[in-house]
Amino acid sequence: MKVLKFGGTSVGSAQNIKKVIDILQKESLSNPLVCVVSAVGGITDKLLEAGALAKQKDKKYKTVFDKIKTIHYKVIEELTPDSTTIKKEVDTKFEDLEQLLNGIFLINELSPKTSDKLVSFGELLSSFIIAKTMENMGLNTIIKNSQELIVTNSNFTKAEVIYDVTNKNIIDYFNQATQQVTILPGFVSKSHLGEITTLGRGGSDFTAAIIAAALKVEQLEIWTDVSGMYTTNPKLVKQAYPINNLSYQEAMELSHFGAKVLYPPTVQPVLNLAIPIHIKNTLHPEANGTVISNQNNGSDLTVKGISHIDKVALFTLEGSGMVGIPGFSKRLFETLASEKINIIFITQASSEHSICFGIDEGNAETAELAINNTFENEISLHKINPIIVEKGLSIIALIGDNMKSHQGISGKLFSTLGKNNINVRAIAQGASEKNISAVINNNDVSKALNSLHERFFEVNTKQLNVFITGIGNVGEKLIDQIHQQHNFLKKNLKLDVKIVGMANSRKMIFNPKGIDLNNWASQFHHADKSSIEGFYQKVIELNLRNSIFVDVTADKDVAAVYENYLKQSVAVVACNKIACSDKYANYKNLQDLSLKYNASFLYETNVGAGLPIINTLNNLVASGDKVISIQAVLSGSLNFVFNNFSDKKNFHDTVKQAQFEGYTEPDPRIDLSGIDVARKILILARENGIPMEIEDIVNDSFLTKSNLESTSVDNFYDTLIEEEPHFQKLYADAKANNCQLKYVAEYKNGKAKVGLQQIPEGHPFYNLEGKDNIVMFYTQRYPEQPLIVKGAGAGADVTASGLFADIIRIANK
Incomplete structure (x- = not known):
C-alpha cells in the first residue's frame, strides 16, 4: 500500500x-x-x-x-x-x-x-x-x-x-x-x-x-x-536542480530553513519506521523527484542544499551582569514560550556576556516588550542592557550530513560571502555539524544564494557580472571580444561572462540576466538617461555576485566613484588613467580599499594598453627584486606620429592620421603635451613603491608655446600648421645624427622625466615601429641586460584585450 x-x-x-x-x-x-x-x-x-x-x-x-x-x-x-x-x-x-x-x-x-x-x-x-x-x-x-x-x-x-x-x-x-x-x-x-x-x-x-x-x-x-527538493530556491537561483536523495535529517533541516516542499513535522511519524518519502511533481510525473530515507545513497556531495528563511528579527540580550549568573537563558526562553514565540536561530558567546537569537519578524514587537518586562529589574540596575532588536534580516543555511567529515566548509561559506560584500550578523553551527547558519540582510539573499550555489554546486562554472561605462571605440571592441569568446570561456575556463550593464554619455541599459550582445546597440534607442551616480546606484541595487565595473572613459568624474564601487566589494577595471595618476593619497586610498573590501582594482591598460607592463613590474616587486631604473617609450600615439612624420609628410597631417586611426585621445593635446606619458611613468613609479606626484616629473615638451597655449582642438591643429618649421627642424636634426625621434620616459633613483630624445642606431628603441611601446626594467636581477616588454601600445583592439585580460584575472583570483 x-x-x-x-x-x-x-x-x-x-x-x-x-x-x-x-x-x-x-x-x-x-x-x-x-x-x-x-x-x-x-x-x-x-x-x-x-x-x-x-x-x-x-x-x-x-x-x-x-x-x-x-x-x-x-x-x-x-x-x-x-x-x-x-x-x-x-x-x-x-x-x-x-x-x-x-x-x-x-x-x-x-x-x-x-x-x-x-x-x-x-x-x-x-x-x-x-x-x-x-x-x-x-x-x-x-x-x-x-x-x-x-x-x-x-x-x-x-x-x-x-x-x-x-x-x-x-x-x-x-x-x-x-x-x-x-x-x-x-x-x-x-x-x-x-x-x-x-x-x-x-x-x-x-x-x-x-x-x-x-x-x-x-x-x-x-x-x-516542483520536481523534488532543490539544491536551493529555484526562483532565486536558476541553476538550482532537484536533489536525488536526502536523509531524513537533511530533509528536515532544509524544510525548517525555508524549503516549502515539505513541512518538517511530516518526517517525524515515518522517521523511526524508515518509510521512504518520495517528493514528486504532479505536473511532470515522469521526473525523478527526491527520495528521502535513511539509506546511505553513496552521494559524495558535502553540501546537499542551501536554504533560507526570510523576515527574521535578530535579538541580542547582553550585559556584564549575565556573566557567571545562572538562569538568564531559562528566564529568556520561558518568556518567549509563554508568548508562543518560536526561536529559529540561537548562538551564545563563550564569555556568557550575550545571547543572540532569531525569531519571525512578525513577533518582534511582542517579544521585545515581553523580554524587557521580564528583565525590567536587571535593566534598571544596569546589569543588562535593554534587548537589542534588528529587523530586515534573513537566515541562510548550508545543509548536509557529510559536512561533519569535511574540513573548510565554514571557510568557503564565509569567504564567498565576504568576497561579495555580504555582511554576516550572526553565525550558528549545531554540534552535529549538519547545518551552518548565518544571518544576513534581506537584500543580500539572492546574491548570497547564487554565490554559494556557484561555490558548492557549480564549481565548474563561475559567473561574472560586468558593467561597462564608456561605449566608444574601445568599449565596442571589448563588448565584441566578450561576445566572441563567450562559448570558449565557458567551455575552457569555466567562466560565464555576462555584460549586465552598459552606459555611454547619454543613455544606459541594464539586464540582470545579461544583455543580448547580438543587438545591444539597438537597445540604447529606448534606454534611460545616463548619469554616473545613476549607473552606480543601479549596480548596487542589482546587488549581483562577482560584479565588475569597467571604466572605458577618460572622465575624471567617473574615476572619482571608484572608491564607492570598491566599498561595495565591486571590482574595478580601468583604462582611465586619472585615478592612478591623481594625488598619491587618492591612489593609495584605492589600493587600501581594494584590500579592505577584497575587491580587485586592476588597471593594466593604464600603461601600454594590452601589454603586461604593470603585471610584470608587480611580479618583480612581489618576488623581492628591486627596480633600479626604468626606460620606456610609453606612448603608442607619439611613437606612431614620429614613425610616420618625415620631411615628406607634415606634422599636422601625421597627427590627424593618428587621431583618425584611434591612436590618440579625442583631444590630441593630451598625447602630444607629454602629460599622458608622464602619468604612465608616474603609475609605474608608484607601483614600484615610490610616493611620487605628477608635479615631481620633469616634462620636457617638444611643442611650441603657441601649441601649448591653443584654446581648442581646432586651434591646436592650426598652430601645428603654423609651427611646421619647428617640427621639420626636430626631424632634420635627428636625421643628421642618424637617430630616430622617440618620446622617452625615464625613472631612476626616485626621479622621473619625460621628453623627446634622439635615439641612436643600435639602441633597443631605435627600430620601434608603428604604435609599439617598449619598457626596459633594470633591476638587481637584471642589472645589465634589462627585462624588456615590447609590443603594440595603442589601438582599440589591444586596449580592449587588456581590459578583457583584467576581467579574466579577477575571475581567476
Whole structure:
C-alpha cells in the first residue's frame, strides 16, 4: 500500500485534478492507495480572509464567500459534464459555511476553535469533489473523513495528535476497507472531545505521514508543483536542480530553513519506521523527484542544499551582569514560550556576556516588550542592557550530513560571502555539524544564494557580472571580444561572462540576466538617461555576485566613484588613467580599499594598453627584486606620429592620421603635451613603491608655446600648421645624427622625466615601429641586460584585450 498526498497547486484547477486522477488511476493498478488532498489552491487564505472580514463587521465577507463558491463550481463543471449531483451535495456544505460566517459576523468573534472549523471546509470540499469525480468515472474509490480517524488534543490551529487512539482508528478502518483508492482530506482532525481541530501549517503533509506510519506502508509520496527538493530556491537561483536523495535529517533541516516542499513535522511519524518519502511533481510525473530515507545513497556531495528563511528579527540580550549568573537563558526562553514565540536561530558567546537569537519578524514587537518586562529589574540596575532588536534580516543555511567529515566548509561559506560584500550578523553551527547558519540582510539573499550555489554546486562554472561605462571605440571592441569568446570561456575556463550593464554619455541599459550582445546597440534607442551616480546606484541595487565595473572613459568624474564601487566589494577595471595618476593619497586610498573590501582594482591598460607592463613590474616587486631604473617609450600615439612624420609628410597631417586611426585621445593635446606619458611613468613609479606626484616629473615638451597655449582642438591643429618649421627642424636634426625621434620616459633613483630624445642606431628603441611601446626594467636581477616588454601600445583592439585580460584575472583570483 502507498500513501500519496497532493498539495494545493496539484488540486488548484480542474486541469491539474485530472492529472491527479490519472496518476491515481495508474498507481492503483499495482497498489491499494490512500490519497490525502489539500484544499484547492488559495482557498484556505480566502476562508481566513472571509472570517476576518466577518469578524470586523465588514459585509465584504459575502463577496469573498461568493468567490469561494465560484472557484469550486468552476472546478466541478470542468471536471465532469454532469455536475448537477455533485453541485447539490456541495451546496449543502456551502450552506454550513455560510451559516458559520454569518455567525462570526453576528457575534463579532473568531476564536481559534471557530477558525479551525472555518478553514476545515477547504479540504473537506476538495476531497469530496475529487472522490465523487472518480466515482463517476467508474473508479473503485471512496472518501473517508480524516476527522473520524485522527484524534488530537484541543490545542486549536495546531493540535497535537493522540497517536495510540489515532493509529488504532486508522488500522481498524483500513483493515475493513476494500476500495482500491481512499480519498482523505488533509489538515483536518477532531479532538478527543469531538471538536474540529487542524494540524497547523503543512498539516496535509502531516496527515499523510500519520496515515503512512500507522499502516507501515512501503512509501509515502508527496506530490507538489516542483520536481523534488532543490539544491536551493529555484526562483532565486536558476541553476538550482532537484536533489536525488536526502536523509531524513537533511530533509528536515532544509524544510525548517525555508524549503516549502515539505513541512518538517511530516518526517517525524515515518522517521523511526524508515518509510521512504518520495517528493514528486504532479505536473511532470515522469521526473525523478527526491527520495528521502535513511539509506546511505553513496552521494559524495558535502553540501546537499542551501536554504533560507526570510523576515527574521535578530535579538541580542547582553550585559556584564549575565556573566557567571545562572538562569538568564531559562528566564529568556520561558518568556518567549509563554508568548508562543518560536526561536529559529540561537548562538551564545563563550564569555556568557550575550545571547543572540532569531525569531519571525512578525513577533518582534511582542517579544521585545515581553523580554524587557521580564528583565525590567536587571535593566534598571544596569546589569543588562535593554534587548537589542534588528529587523530586515534573513537566515541562510548550508545543509548536509557529510559536512561533519569535511574540513573548510565554514571557510568557503564565509569567504564567498565576504568576497561579495555580504555582511554576516550572526553565525550558528549545531554540534552535529549538519547545518551552518548565518544571518544576513534581506537584500543580500539572492546574491548570497547564487554565490554559494556557484561555490558548492557549480564549481565548474563561475559567473561574472560586468558593467561597462564608456561605449566608444574601445568599449565596442571589448563588448565584441566578450561576445566572441563567450562559448570558449565557458567551455575552457569555466567562466560565464555576462555584460549586465552598459552606459555611454547619454543613455544606459541594464539586464540582470545579461544583455543580448547580438543587438545591444539597438537597445540604447529606448534606454534611460545616463548619469554616473545613476549607473552606480543601479549596480548596487542589482546587488549581483562577482560584479565588475569597467571604466572605458577618460572622465575624471567617473574615476572619482571608484572608491564607492570598491566599498561595495565591486571590482574595478580601468583604462582611465586619472585615478592612478591623481594625488598619491587618492591612489593609495584605492589600493587600501581594494584590500579592505577584497575587491580587485586592476588597471593594466593604464600603461601600454594590452601589454603586461604593470603585471610584470608587480611580479618583480612581489618576488623581492628591486627596480633600479626604468626606460620606456610609453606612448603608442607619439611613437606612431614620429614613425610616420618625415620631411615628406607634415606634422599636422601625421597627427590627424593618428587621431583618425584611434591612436590618440579625442583631444590630441593630451598625447602630444607629454602629460599622458608622464602619468604612465608616474603609475609605474608608484607601483614600484615610490610616493611620487605628477608635479615631481620633469616634462620636457617638444611643442611650441603657441601649441601649448591653443584654446581648442581646432586651434591646436592650426598652430601645428603654423609651427611646421619647428617640427621639420626636430626631424632634420635627428636625421643628421642618424637617430630616430622617440618620446622617452625615464625613472631612476626616485626621479622621473619625460621628453623627446634622439635615439641612436643600435639602441633597443631605435627600430620601434608603428604604435609599439617598449619598457626596459633594470633591476638587481637584471642589472645589465634589462627585462624588456615590447609590443603594440595603442589601438582599440589591444586596449580592449587588456581590459578583457583584467576581467579574466579577477575571475581567476
